[in-house]
Amino acid sequence: MLRKPIILCMALFPGIMMADDFYITSQASNQLSLFDSEAVEIKRSFEVASNPVMVVIDKSNHAIYVSHPEQGKISVVDLNTHELVSEIKTGGQPFSMVLDSQKPQMFVSDWSRNTLLVINTTSKQLVDLLAVGDSPAGVALDAHARKVFVANRESNSVMVLDADTPDLLATIETGERPYAVAFNPHKNHLYVTCVKDDSLTVIDTNNYQKIAELKPGKAPYGVAVSEDGKKFYVVNQNDNTLVEFDAESMKITNTIKTEKMPESVVLSADQQQAYVINWFSNSLSVIDLQQAKQVQSIPLKDGPRSIKAAQ
């Protein structure tokens, strides 16, 4: 009952969504950069604590969360002023983060303690530590069905945890060294990139069955799903490519050249472009999906790792 008015309110004031802004972490240079996709430029870059890896944007709390695995903490940065608000000292190596759209909480994989951290985003407190497999990396959420997905890199598995109770719902075997995960809510499919055996595991999240093992390219890393759930995109770090998959046939529909060692991919608000950050080249590839090619390259600060829309 509470959700409806909020959605209506957002629809009436689309300007406040800032759908054109993206944030990018540069791990080796301790920078967070704001990419304005309408102007197609980096609007500003600013220093954050050492070695930032992942970034998520919490609109409701006007906050940007940045993980620093090597510092055992998460920075909370003001979304408007870009000032540091506070630090959440988690210990361990906090890595990938996912916000819960239904509750003021965030799930974070802790690489070195083999746990999933639960952080209350109102109090900014670490409220729970849940045991998962070895070296958890990517995390995704089905907010509607209340399921959290965690890729256990060294256990070659994905675990499904209940988003509200500390219960383990399933453990599913994946390819070797699962890294990133993306959930497709239109199909109830989870895509898991497996870096070592160059595979992508597709899991049906209704029955927790592995339904396909795809071959996206060499060393698949970041993965993203289109808003309508019809396509998904994978970057291959050792091929320097972005591949587009049809979510229905699970076949590759396009292979697009990126720059060197692409790390992470997101889609533009209108779904017409893909933004790929290239770790080795320190660049952002602007890719026109219709033309299936890179149309622009924008220099980034040293060591780009993740990119997220500010919506």
Next chain:
Amino acid sequence: MNKIIKKLSLASLGLIVMSSSVFAHGPTPQRVDEHIIIEADVAAVWQQVNAFDQLDKWHPAVESIQMQDDTTRVVKLKTGGEITESLDESDAERHYVGYRLLTENIEAMPVSFYTIGIEVEADAKGSKVSWSGRFYRADTGNFPPENLNDEAAVKAMTDYAKSGLEGLKASLEK
């Protein structure tokens, strides 16, 4: 429910002690990016670079190579110690060979993982060979000792790439 939380929390805390040696990507990946100009044509350089089982013929730091299978080599270093590498790709059109560290040996080479690409391109003087890759320090925990930290890994990987490229050049320009 509280009982479950407690159990899981204790289980996870127990793992803290023993997880430091697990190879991980939490630390900052490091980069090696070296190149050299060789006065020999691309075909000749490529032939040398592409012979995955003959690294010992031109890399001055390598004592011998033993092939475990068609794509896996055990590299015995002159300083002692062995590392195992696995061939990912050999692209004759692009003149590119890619491989990765399969079995680490942090005493021989202070890194926990790497992927390396060697590429040969035409150059006015003959060929340009680039040696580039991504790797992680040997101790992937947050408090690595000096000999296993980022600096140690960068130094070792850079030195190894440089001496390799110089050895390759020497072997082709004699």
